[in-house]
Amino acid sequence: MKKILLKKQSINTNLTKISYKINYELDLNKSQYDAVMHNEGAALVIAGAGTGKTRTLVYRVARLIEDGVSPESILLLTFTRKAAKEMLRRASLLLDGRCEQVSGGTFHSFATNILRKYADLINYQRTFNIIDQSDSEDAINFVRNKIINEKTNKRFPTKSTLQKIYSLSKNSVTSYKDYIEENFSWFSDYYDEIENIFYLYDDYKLKYNLMDYDDLLINLLKLLKESEIARKEINNKYQFIMVDEYQDSNRLQHEICLYLAGEKQNIMAVGDDAQSIYSFRGANHQNIMFFPESFGDCKIYKIEENYRSTSQILDLTNFIINEAFFKYEKKLYSPRSDGDLPKIVITKSEREQSLIVTQLILEYRENGIPINEIAVLIRSGFHSFDLEIELEKANIPFVKFGGIKFIETAHIKDMIAYLRVIYNQKDALSWQRILLLLEGIGPNKANKVLNLIANNQVSLNNYDSIDLGKQSIIVKDLFAFLNEIRKSKSSVADKCTLIAEYYRPILQNKYDDWQKRWRDIETYLNISERYESIEALLQDIALEPPVESVSELTPESKENEYLTISTIHSAKGLEWKVVFIIWALEGKFPSAKATENIDTMEEERRLFYVAATRAKDYLIITYPINIYDRESGSVLSEPSRFISNIPENFVEKFVVANE
DNA sequence: AGCAGTGATGTTTTT
DNA sequence: CATCACTGCT
Numbered sequence: 001m002k003k004i005l006l007k008k009q010s011i012n013t014n015l016t017k018i019s020y021k022i023n024y025e026l027d028l029n030k031s032q033y034d035a036v037m038h039n040e041g042a043a044l045v046i047a048g049a050g051t052g053k054t055r056t057l058v059y060r061v062a063r064l065i066e067d068g069v070s071p072e073s074i075l076l077l078t079f080t081r082k083a084a085k086e087m088l089r090r091a092s093l094l095l096d097g098r099c100e101q102v103s104g105g106t107f108h109s110f111a112t113n114i115l116r117k118y119a120d121l122i123n124y125q126r127t128f129n130i131i132d133q134s135d136s137e138d139a140i141n142f143v144r145n146k147i148i149n150e151k152t153n154k155r156f157p158t159k160s161t162l163q164k165i166y167s168l169s170k171n172s173v174t175s176y177k178d179y180i181e182e183n184f185s186w187f188s189d190y191y192d193e194i195e196n197i198f199y200l201y202d203d204y205k206l207k208y209n210l211m212d213y214d215d216l217l218i219n220l221l222k223l224l225k226e227s228e229i230a231r232k233e234i235n236n237k238y239q240f241i242m243v244d245e246y247q248d249s250n251r252l253q254h255e256i257c258l259y260l261a262g263e264k265q266n267i268m269a270v271g272d273d274a275q276s277i278y279s280f281r282g283a284n285h286q287n288i289m290f291f292p293e294s295f296g297d298c299k300i301y302k303i304e305e306n307y308r309s310t311s312q313i314l315d316l317t318n319f320i321i322n323e324a325f326f327k328y329e330k331k332l333y334s335p336r337s338d339g340d341l342p343k344i345v346i347t348k349s350e351r352e353q354s355l356i357v358t359q360l361i362l363e364y365r366e367n368g369i370p371i372n373e374i375a376v377l378i379r380s381g382f383h384s385f386d387l388e389i390e391l392e393k394a395n396i397p398f399v400k401f402g403g404i405k406f407i408e409t410a411h412i413k414d415m416i417a418y419l420r421v422i423y424n425q426k427d428a429l430s431w432q433r434i435l436l437l438l439e440g441i442g443p444n445k446a447n448k449v450l451n452l453i454a455n456n457q458v459s460l461n462n463y464d465s466i467d468l469g470k471q472s473i474i475v476k477d478l479f480a481f482l483n484e485i486r487k488s489k490s491s492v493a494d495k496c497t498l499i500a501e502y503y504r505p506i507l508q509n510k511y512d513d514w515q516k517r518w519r520d521i522e523t524y525l526n527i528s529e530r531y532e533s534i535e536a537l538l539q540d541i542a543l544e545p546p547v548e549s550v551s552e553l554t555p556e557s558k559e560n561e562y563l564t565i566s567t568i569h570s571a572k573g574l575e576w577k578v579v580f581i582i583w584a585l586e587g588k589f590p591s592a593k594a595t596e597n598i599d600t601m602e603e604e605r606r607l608f609y610v611a612a613t614r615a616k617d618y619l620i621i622t623y624p625i626n627i628y629d630r631e632s633g634s635v636l637s638e639p640s641r642f643i644s645n646i647p648e649n650f651v652e653k654f655v656v657a658n659e
Numbered sequence: 660a661g662c663a664g665t666g667a668t669g670t671t672t673t674t
Numbered sequence: 675c676a677t678c679a680c681t682g683c684t
Binding site: 079080106107108109132133213214216217277278280281379380381382402440441442443444445542543544545567568569570591593594603607 | 660661662670671672673674
């Protein structure tokens with residue numbers, strides 16, 4: 001039995017007597033100051049776009065530390081690790097290195113770290129592997145194939161639909177039955193089969209020591225709920241909880257927060273209901289409004305003064321959000337009234353849009369705006385393909401965030417699968433993947449090996465009993481090779497290089513464009529150099545994958561300044577002097593998929609709002625008119641509904657002159 | 660049992 | 675423009 005160490009912590013609540021290094025009153029406005037000085041008990045901070053939300057969090061971290069709270073006992077949960085790092089860096093600049101000691105990360109990475117420690121309490125081994133969405137779909141497909149029969153041959157949900165139902169019902173803490181009835185009622189005939197698949201899927205993961213993204217949260221909650229020992233240790237360690245971007249948390253995360261807050265309820269949630277853009281992940285934009293009800297006593301702070309944008313930009317964004325069907329009690333105001341009006345540029349074609357955006361970027365740069373103060377924001381990853389070509393022609397260095405990441409490509413997943421079986425030998429999903437790469441091995445023979453592994457008859461250092469006839473040798477060679485790497489004392493990067501050499505002939509055989517893919521592998525090898533353990537590498541790849549998309553990201557463009565192209569979701573919390581929003585066309589943004597449903601439509605509006613509020617000084621919205629759209633088979637020619645009825649004096653409109 | 664070739668299919672957003 | 679499921683061939 002583990003012994004619980006209780007450490008007494010004295011928090012000086014008598015604020016007036018302390019003399020701080022930082023002059024909080026001078027550095028902050030009144031509402032920020034109040035939030036920063038919030039001491040114990042629950043609090044909700046509603047902070048509009050650009051109102052210094054990060055600043056408030058950073059100052060509160062510093063303030064708590066100045067008051068004698070030990071940095072490790074502050075837990076800062078953010079949406080991305082990048083955000084957490086940035087905050088801690090700023091806090092360190094403000095105060096000192098102690099701020100770097102603050103605990104923090106995403107819900108998922110925090111959960112992973114906790115679960116690695118307490119895995120045995122929830123019947124897992126601590127070397128569990130984390131599987132991403134597509135892995136999860138594959139595993140679901142595996143069990144799905146066992147369930148489908150004559151009755152289920154038509155209109156039975158696909159693996160990706162099943163994964164979605166599974167994930168959303170878990171994230172919203174709703175039973176499968178209720179969730180299907182409410183959201184996928186057309187599948188209710190198949191309810192028994194679907195539920196069965198989900199049970200089998202859970203068994204599968206437990207058996208092979210795998211967790212999907214949802215399991216990380218579910219198992220953390222389970223641990224907090226069911227193990228008093230773990231809960232006490234965790235509560236004792238993390239005395240002050242701060243959660244950023246609360247509007248994008250879901251029910252499951254909310255329940256975790258309740259347990260993390262513990263009896264003391266020292267939790268501060270920060271967010272903006274008008275910026276909720278993650279409902280597809282089970283977030284509900286009303287969640288944040290329910291937050292106070294979960295606590296006996298919850299203070300609410302509102303911050304409304306915007307320091308980011310000019311009042312010209314805010315006039316436009318206020319207009320956009322006030323058109324929302326469900327009203328937000330929100331009007332941001334700004335002391336900066338010296339700006340240009342936002343521009344709307346209408347072009348004839350996508351080509352012309354790309355050309356004009358490129359040209360404007362060059363003009364802004366000539367006028368002294370550094371290129372890394374400029375961003376192009378897009379609704380979907382592929383909206384920038386044409387622009388990317390144009391930017392390359394014009395020699396404008398750029399980095400693209402969001403969209404398909406190179407980590408998600410088949411060849412990189414293959415590479416990672418080798419590492420994963422070394423780390424967790426039971427990982428059937430990865431075994432399956434790498435076995436199928438071998439010549440003469442199909443699903444059946446792979447399955448044979450999988451069963452041997454599952455029954456502990458075969459492992460990396462005991463594989464003599466494998467008998468697959470002619471193919472035995474090639475499989476045994478794979479085992480021998482992986483076992484060598486497992487035992488080897490060489491660096492992670494060296495191990496990855498060996499794997500790459502092993503994989504290279506397979507790659508060449510499998511893909512015509514193997515040279516392009518090999519370059520990705522070289523990038524991957526470079527990344528692997530940053531890690532000292534396979535565990536750390538795998539964890540980062542699963543939870544904080546390198547954000548850069550597949551791209552010809554040259555080393556020098558990374559060093560120097562670059563233009564940012566980003567999906568709006570990936571641009572959350574960031575800001576630039578100049579922001580372009582391209583493809584503001586009905587059918588693209590809002591996406592054609594969202595138009596049927598009022599809730600998804602409203603989310604598109606908030607998304608547009610988030611995009612526009614990223615701009616500090618200049619906002620340029622563009623769209624091409626008369627575009628034939630293959631998807632819907634129609635001609636798109638209407639400007640986005642979010643900008644079509646903007647009052648004339650709020651924007652300047654441009655069209656490209658005919659030559 | 661494995662594999663290659665074919666035809667359909669569908670392409671938000673992310674941990 | 676892939677990937678994916680399916681089919682028929684070896």
